[in-house]
Amino acid sequence: MAQLDPGTLVTIVTIVVATFGMVLGAILPAWVEGRAVLKALEGITRQPEAASNIRNTLLISLALLETTAIYVLLIVLVLIFANPLLDRFFPAG
Secondary structure, eight states: OTTSOHHHHHHHHHHHHHHHHHHHHHHHHHHHHHHHHHHHHHHHHHOGGGHHHHHHHHHHHHHHHHHHHHHHHHHHHHHHHSOHHHHHHSOOO
């Protein structure tokens, strides 16, 4: 690692961090969404007459939960393809 160019080192570290970020950004929202669906199904089972309200609330909350995974994907793609760290720490020129 000591023989690597600093720009290459920053790129490698960015890719590793982006990989871990994407893994966590995919697993955690999926787990939370699964828990939300489980609780909604339990609520519908207990009160079938409230199924419409629970379903509407569930769909809205699932959409909001999914945006966290999309934000993680967006940040990871920016880090990989338009790495701002390279320009900040190693200006061209």
